[in-house]
Amino acid sequence: MKITFDFEKPIGELQQQIEKVQQVEEKNKVDMSAALAELRQNLQSKQEEIYGNLNGWQNVQISRHPERPYTLQYIEAMSKDFIELHGDRNIGDDKAIVGGFGSIEGQTVMFIGHQKGANTKMRQYRNFGMANPEGYRKALRLMKMAEKFGKPIITFIDTPGAYPGLEAEERGQGEAIARNLMEMSVLKVPVICVIIGEGASGGALGIGIGDKVYMLKHTWYSVISPESCSSILWRNWDNKEKAAEVLKLTSAEMYKNRLIDGIIEEPLGGAHQDPEAMIATLKQVLVDDLANLKAKNVDEMVNERIEKFCAMGVVIDESEFHLPEASEEETPSE
Template sequence: MQFLDFEQPVAELYEQLEKVKQAGEKSKVDVSATVKEIEEKIRQKRLEITQQLTSWQRVQLSRHPNRPYTLAYIERMCRHFIELHGDRKVKDDKAMVGGFGDIANRTIMFIGHQKGVNTRMRQLRNFGMANPEGYRKALRLMKLAEKFNKPIVTLIDTPGAFPGLEAEERGQAEAIARNLYEMVLLKVPVICIVIGEGASGGALGIGVGDRIYMLENTWYSVISPESCSSILWRSWDYKEQAAEQLKLTAAHMKSFHLIDDIIPEPLGGAHVNPDEMAETLKGWILKAIDELEPIPPEERIRQRIEKFSRMGVFREVE
């Protein structure tokens, strides 16, 4: 298990735990009481750290290398999953994945950003930064779900849409804007969940829905703390201050009424117990679908438009 800098007290306790277990195996002595004592200390220390997390520390947790990504959740939640590929125009964008999955005998269209689990896969997945064809693939799959009257769940985890020249040449902004327009008008229930990073238009491109949720240790913002720091201070050294000022955590988003609710994570983060996190996520998804499906499509669309129209603050001046 990997630990972040602010988790070092927990790391030290884990080291003690391993030494005690090894000593017990070597000497054939019962160390179960000591093991339970250290495990309780670990739980208490995690609880103490969790209650004092800063915005920047939550950003770090959202990027934890052991944190589960879209496919990891789908594999844990679905009995069957059929991944669908390609935008039928350019190519198959590996940074955006999607397909039909089966949860509790219900077919759901899952779409989400996918980061790599190692260096080779990160390059293949482009670090979760989708090109225009990724967003066009996502839209194609949404329309397919609408055709067969299946609910849609999007899992958001991206540092942003790919900013390369070739992406702009192929219409990155248009692809994202098209998704925003089309998602508002979808006739099936749409549930959007931020499972890691939710940066800028890259997140918004699959982020318009009837229910918007965020996992506890995630962030959602127009820009990352590092990029904000580099623009305002010409240096990444102020990223912690930028994170605080951006108000980008799940708690901030809930207070601004930009999301509907916060999904709790296991103590220490989703990466500590991915199975538990997936089970929790599955429960929230099924509950949201049960609430949304009885609503007539026209009313659901009206509520969706009204929901996003209420966001933000403005003043009319004569």
């Protein structure tokens, strides 16, 4: 059964009309090509109208569509020789974060990303993409391994947040994420980060510091999810749509505020509508960026990465700065 959202109902109705006309054409052996062409044109127009004007909450819904490609689907499609590596060498192997070496167009890279799971059983196995501290420590171990061998790093971000359980806090969730932020900022190899679904809070930031940070068009990136924001401010989830708007969490808002480096277009309707096209588009972006970043001087690359993130959130109010008036002695003569 195809999953659709409320705002997609006009599209679904047109698709049903097309199916009915096709059935009539097949059953009665009559030419319905003109009617079908008109309906398909209407469908295209309606899709462009709806998907071109999504609000914050609607983007959140699309980012969570269960048929969207997940991390392993991207990795396995881009790299036929991917070898997954496990464990943080301390506690265990967190299934919510996957990683390992693979090649992309002949270039060996370290792939790391959140993995949600493609069905209910796998989502439970992957803890719905919510990593424990050992997941972030595993990610850091793999990043340092990539740095040791001079291999670029590509991360795929798709998480509703780091796991908030008591045991995660006891094992140092905050420290693990903070250490990743510090270590990623000075890695001496290229780092490219892509939000492919949900990008929530420190759970996303834990593998989100890179030379290039991209968002797929219908994804979101924020310090908190709309539901959690609503529950804190209004003590319920009823205002999640309002929260999604004020959080400015869409790719367009994030790019406007210079918090990401670019937006990667998705197929009309979202990545789940044409996963192969989405994977091909993303792969080309990664290949181009890897070539550009490899050509950079290492120290220059690291300094630019640090300066980019240090500049975020810095606001200068020019009205607070007043130049001293020049004295008569300092006034230049004509």
